[in-house]
Amino acid sequence: MNRAKRIFHVKRRFRRGLIEIIIWQVPTPVPPAEHPYKYRMVYIVNGERVVGYDNERGKGDHRHPRGSEFPYPFSDPQQLIDDFMADVEEADSDE
Numbered sequence: 085m086n087r088a089k090r091i092f093h094v095k096r097r098f099r100r101g102l103i104e105i106i107i108w109q110v111p112t113p114v115p116p117a118e119h120p121y122k123y124r125m126v127y128i129v130n131g132e133r134v135v136g137y138d139n140e141r142g143k144g145d146h147r148h149p150r151g152s153e154f155p156y157p158f159s160d161p162q163q164l165i166d167d168f169m170a171d172v173e174e175a176d177s178d179e
């Protein structure tokens with residue numbers, strides 16, 4: 085039986101809030117994505133999501149900067165983390 089394999093996980097305080105990043109490698113893509121990864125990333129400040137990235141079934145890859153939602157052009161896990169952290173840095177500098 086093939087199962088999802090967690091390939092990256094970090095949860096730690098970051099500046100004014102908390103960051104959690106989880107990436108799994110999955111045996112089959114999560115539709116409509118075509119890549120073999122499932123992920124959830126969030127930056128929370130004072131109990132509110134400031135930045136989020138995820139790829140839920142039916143919605144595909146997308147990001148949530150400051151309460152909005154936009155499609156995300158996934159390429160690979162490292163770029164995903166880099167893009168998430170860039171959005172976190174931008175959101176944190178806005179405050």
